[in-house]
Amino acid sequence: MTTNPEKPIGANQLTNNVKAGGCSAKISAFELKQILAGLPKTKHANLLSGIDNFEDAAVYKLSDELAIIESVDFFPPVVDDPYLFGQIAANNALSDIYAMGGKPLIAQAIFAFPTCDYPLAIAAEILRGGADQVAKAGALLTGGHSIQSSETIYGLAVTGLINPKDILTNSGARPNDRIIMTKAIGTGVSLLALKAGLLSKAEQAHLFSALTTLNDRALEAARTVDIHACTDVTGFGLVGHIHEMAKASKLAARMLISALRFFPSAQEFAKQGLVPASAYGNRKSFEASVSYIKDLPLEVSDLLYDPQTAGGLLLAVDENDSANLIKTMGEAGIEATDIGGFIEGIPGHIDVLIS
């Protein structure tokens, strides 16, 4: 029995006491850099991916054929429907495993809940949404930990498996590779608009579908070509994640505005000031690396920095493979687009073209 998203349990609204939801809740890249600076660097022969190069997950080699992938993700409610929130948060966490090229195996839930402010039935629904999403990924929810708290938080620690030779990182892009994006952007702005009651039923359905679609099929379709680099578009926004991939690959990037897919009405909402706080944080963190060929309308550049929740994959593939890959993805029901490419240049720098 699935909860109807239009009728949340009880009159209480989950998002009422949330300061910032979804990937808007992330500490900004700018601040994160400062607080992580003092940590010791972890290096180990078997640690194939760690905190360096902004990788999506850690990868530890067990043998020549097997490595484990580890990732954790959690945030406050982005929607009022508890079941849907559970699904979205779980989806976001599982995505990091796909972004490394692996398959999720087991997950543990991380849960904080204000038991005094909401009925327990709401907590149960959040956990059920998360559990169903884990099952959809073919993984096992094996436990978790919960605490009472003033603010609701839900997420997962996920373990996945991969053959070391199949690992996908941020850093393998090559000059003249194309950048393929597998989902539209604008969830930050759209979730604020949702909260404001401004989304039509159709726009809500479109948004919820995108937020609960796993990246498993996108990864599977991508495997039909040689993937040079891969990440998922989440809290740092499209510009932030392209910047990370470019910097890690020691290349510059070019992005085409006309090729981007935005959620319906996202530009209109951004224009009206429904821009989440971390979009400004992302702008501060990354705008020094961006040049514009021409002044962009403010609402378009706002969307480039818009933090994404459960975003799609960002893939670097050979320019000769781009058209075929998009066709293959289309056949799998994924609307992928070629949004630009990597070039020799100042590592991490992005040139934004109109078309």
Add this chain to the structure above:
Amino acid sequence: MKKSLDLRGLTCPEPVLRTKKLIDDPALSCIEILVDSEVNVQNLTRLANSQKLTVVSAPEDLHYKVVLQRATTEDHPGGHLHETVETGQKQASTNVSNNSSTNTSTGSGTIILISRNSFGQADNQKNEGDSDKAKRDYDFSSNLLNLFLQTLLQSGHEPRAILMVNSGVKLMDPEGPYIKVLNELKEKGIEVLACGLCLDYYDLKGKVAVEQITNMFAICEYLFSADRVISP
């Protein structure tokens, strides 16, 4: 009619939503709003711009005050000009071409391209550093460039941008003789930009503000879309 709103303590998107409701009332000409974060100020500014209201904001004690005003043709001095530009296409295009400094995109206008840190070249300059005469020639040529920029500043001519490449980026040295006139030109709304690759080559990158660093890509665009390029 004026109204005050205290939106402190409200989280997104409440401040924008509540303000939007008030804006929809055409009888209100001025709304004074208190918010407690810079993000709210930015979002209200976007809302105001989308609804064609003027917006002024300033920090005040521990919060921010944002004032939105509906522009009317009677009390807004620019109102009459606004109508002329909108209704007369022919007039509008005349206005724009006569006043290139109002053009805010990277296109059109005059670009000044400075590709070395001197204006022209004196006889012995290519042997700079080799002899007294060469050094005097070099100093003369650099001072001439400074004179050109000072004259430009006072002439009333307003180029769209001043672009510096190769040794021209040396003009951006914060301890050099050119930085004062360049800053004064910048204050007039002229873009003063130096090529990042060149700044790096001449070890100046750390000394120049990020918003004044550009790249070959943007430089190309400026040059190709300019009405005219002047290279001293």
